[in-house]
Amino acid sequence: MMGKWWLRVLVGLLALVVVMVGGQGNQQLGDAQAATGIPGKGSPSGTPIGIFGFYFTTGFSLQPENRYTSVNRSVMLTTTTAHSILGSVDPFAIDHFQWYQSTNDGKTWQSLNSDQKADLTITPTQAGTVYYQQSFQYYYLSSFLAPIYYSRVAAVTTFPQPIPATGLKVTSDQSYLYNNQRNAMVTYVHGTPTPATATGKLTWTSSDDQLATVNEATGEVKANTSGQSGTVVITGTMTNDDGSTETDQAAIEVGGGLVVEQQVAEGQTATFSVQGSFAEAPSTVVWHRIMGGKDSVVTSENKLSYTTLATSMADDQAQYYAVVTIKAPDGSMQNMTTNRSKLTVIPDTTPKVTITNQVADVTDNTGNTTSELTNILSGDTCKVTGSFSDDNPYSKLTDGEFLITLPTGVQPDITVDGQEAHFGKYPSGDNMKVLVTGVDFSKTKTHTFSVTFTSNQTDNRTMKTWVDLSGEDAQHNKINTYSGAPLTLKFTDGKLHAVANDVNFGEITTTNLGQEIPGIATGDGDLLDVTDNRRHKTATTIDLRQETPFSNGQTTLTAGLSYDDGLGLSSLLTNADQTVASVASGMPVPSIGKSHGENLKVKVATPDFLPGKYTSQLDWTFVTAP
Structure with a gap:
């Protein structure tokens, strides 16, 4: 027995020595906090600094508030204390309270x-103002x-x-309480009546005790520690002496610091974002991401919010959380x-359609391209x-x-995915x-197609075609129309034209x-425009002769007409055929003239020149083999 008793005393003394420094500091901080301006029995202590249900300093977390009442009507003053982590090491120590009263303005x-209770019930017997102050010590035995x-x-x-209340305004010290801490987080609600001197009785109720309870008399709101999240509504009711009431409410969010789920497109x-208010700025904030059972740190920038990069479906169902560390004034650390x-990522349902199309002449595709x-x-x-492909697996198409x-x-003849299609x-x-x-x-995001037809065109014409999807x-709502690349179809008669x-x-x-x-062809173009639509292009020569001399119908002009091949050779034309171009087998016959450097030149002799309009006729002859 003696051994155990001494052990208790030693633990208690240790706790007292440790917290003494903190207590003196609080008293110094609180000298200017006497709200009434009346000097107290002692200097008011500073407001304790706390976070996440833990306190770094000791003091009154709930101060006694000014009260208004009428003669013979009881009123209660109440306080709540908070103890620093270091000051709470003695498990046997308790608060010892003492109330003081002044009837002469604090003299x-x-x-x-x-x-030794925190609450003091007062029943005044006469009108006037009386001042009260409370003190407490935290110890065991001594x-x-x-x-x-x-x-x-x-x-x-x-x-x-009595002075009846005609209105009530309810406020809360904090709008967010954590539900995942070892010590239940606490805040206080306050009711301000209209007029401020109303003498009614103020009581408190909670909309959901599973989320947070409220002390009916003090307005102390205490969050659950079982992880239940939601919004609790605290209602203040001031009941007047005549039984009439005035009410108001304050909503307090209860959660684990982050919204339970977030959805983004x-x-x-x-x-x-980490919710709630912080008495001290966090020392560190480390954000984590959990995906597929793997926990990884995404940022350590000491920010109370984290913004992801642009999301993809690979981010769907990822989980995020933060580890917040607060450094106390005494140097200790507290983690939350x-x-x-x-994170739920709502997929983009916009179709991502790709169309490929190409064309071929099954009969003879020589000289063609896929377009x-x-x-x-x-x-x-x-x-x-x-083919048609929709590359978005979440597409609404x-x-x-x-x-x-x-x-x-x-x-x-049309097929889709190898099967005959209806059209x-x-x-x-x-x-x-x-x-x-x-x-x-x-179900199937990619389809192939083929469209086969036999040409019935006998004229030379060109048309464009493509596939529109x-x-x-x-719900059969039209989404969009998607187009393939244009295809060019040139239909010909298979002949050589000049x-x-x-x-x-x-x-x-x-x-x-x-x-x-030198002569100039009509339109400043070629002497001979050639279109070679022959599929089988045999070797071809082009002969040229001057069928008639230059004449105005009465007089023949003495003039020489020559053909310039553009390569420095010039041939004088006569009424006999001269070969002016040779094209090898398999090659198309080109046009002759300016585009390739060929031209006609005339030279008029000096004698016998008579003014007038003179014309001559040329014959172009194509000779093909065999």
């Missing part, structure tokens, strides 16, 4: 019989060396008759770990192939139909539109007689 103070903490001075004003950022906040057929003959089989333009009158046709100018329905994207969602253009040599005067004068 003298009298001790009241104390039952008060020796235990610091004394003093409250603010509170005034109790008594009126001859894919591609947007998400911001997580928030709850985990789940252009240059020589489609009547009877040729042409084939447009490609469920159904599609595609449209392609084809020559009027052809009978297409309809309708005229569109010189062509027709072919509509293919039933492309299902609800129109999409719908599950057009000889007129050549003008201008005016011949005495200044240019006897000189070679």
